[in-house]
Amino acid sequence: MGGTIAATAARGGAGYVAGVLPISRLLPDVQGWLRVDGEQVCNTGSQAVTYADWFRLADRVQHLVDGAAVDGIVVTHGTDTLEETAYFLDLVVHGEVPVVLTGAMRPAHAAGADGMANLRAALAVAAAPRAAGRGVLVVMNEQAHEAWDVQKMATTGVHAFASPNCGPVGWVRGRDVGFFHAPSPRPLRVAGLSTLPAQAARVLVLYAHGDLDPSVARAFVDLAPDGIVLAGVGDGNASEEVLAVLSEAAASGVTIVRASRTGSGRVIRNVEIDDDGRGFLVANYLSPQKARILLMLALTQTRDRAVLQRCFMLD
Numbered sequence: 001m002g003g004t005i006a007a008t009a010a011r012g013g014a015g016y017v018a019g020v021l022p023i024s025r026l027l028p029d030v031q032g033w034l035r036v037d038g039e040q041v042c043n044t045g046s047q048a049v050t051y052a053d054w055f056r057l058a059d060r061v062q063h064l065v066d067g068a069a070v071d072g073i074v075v076t077h078g079t080d081t082l083e084e085t086a087y088f089l090d091l092v093v094h095g096e097v098p099v100v101l102t103g104a105m106r107p108a109h110a111a112g113a114d115g116m117a118n119l120r121a122a123l124a125v126a127a128a129p130r131a132a133g134r135g136v137l138v139v140m141n142e143q144a145h146e147a148w149d150v151q152k153m154a155t156t157g158v159h160a161f162a163s164p165n166c167g168p169v170g171w172v173r174g175r176d177v178g179f180f181h182a183p184s185p186r187p188l189r190v191a192g193l194s195t196l197p198a199q200a201a202r203v204l205v206l207y208a209h210g211d212l213d214p215s216v217a218r219a220f221v222d223l224a225p226d227g228i229v230l231a232g233v234g235d236g237n238a239s240e241e242v243l244a245v246l247s248e249a250a251a252s253g254v255t256i257v258r259a260s261r262t263g264s265g266r267v268i269r270n271v272e273i274d275d276d277g278r279g280f281l282v283a284n285y286l287s288p289q290k291a292r293i294l295l296m297l298a299l300t301q302t303r304d305r306a307v308l309q310r311c312f313m314l315d
């Protein structure tokens with residue numbers, strides 16, 4: 001898919017351009033261990049990945065899973081939105097074949113480049129029979145993460161990826177792979193969406209902060225979205241003025257989901273905010289960017305708020 005793992009040097013070596021090298025140039029020499037083939041779905045910096053790219057990728061992955069001709073699938077991807085693509089795939093791809101996303105925090109020409117090590121580790125996980133049936137995993141820095149929890153939590157550094165709620169689900173050392181716990185439940189799986197539906201649900205993320213001008217919330221509502229995810233302060237909160245705008249939107253049919261901008265922890269219904277009274281949903285453990293993906297897909301199946309809320313619950 002591109003990203004820093006497929007980058008070339010630029011600006012005299014001080015910088016780099018992500019998503020340039022083709023997959024054929026990235027495949028490691030693993031003869032005698034694995035047979036690896038590559039195909040290019042797109043080649044871009046992940047800040048530019050679109051819904052269309054997601055569905056094209058999901059279509060290819062599902063095709064390979066269904067064909068039963070591969071033991072595992074690795075997707076190389078830019079790290080900036082890697083967690084979003086991983087979660088999207090987790091919700092739409094069906095089957096037992098391991099699907100593993102990986103990337104690089106440093107380009108190949110940098111000292112201590114991590115791309116090749118990550119790719120080899122991802123291949124080890126994808127080839128591991130114990131990875132089957134675990135949904136989509138992310139492998140970075142010798143750790144395996146579940147798609148729903150993993151986040152890029154630092155702008156630089158090879159340790160940038162973490163699972164802030166549950167910790168990594170597994171580890172990789174060379175060809176050895178292990179898992180710490182059973183796969184988490186996945187309350188929503190969407191079938192039959194192999195392309196972008198014309199009426200794909202439009203979901204926006206509203207970022208809260210101290211003294212957020214309610215007219216910003218009003219401007220979001222005026223865009224007539226299907227849903228708004230509030231990246232709220234603390235437990236998914238915002239000022240009464242902002243909440244009033246969102247309550248009004250909920251009453252007129254917009255699905256409002258309260259998530260938190262804190263980076264970890266659970267947003268709980270009806271504690272700080274009367275969600276039942278206001279018609280709000282909560283994101284539970286999902287980050288705002290993942291709550292948006294889940295809501296976008298769930299809205300293609302139902303508009304029933306009780307059913308939608310259950311899609312966010314892991315327990």
Ligand code: SIN
Pocket residue numbers: 002003004005018019044045046047077078079080081103104105106
């Ligand atoms: C990108 O996300 O494409 C650029 C950054 C990276 O891959 O680390």
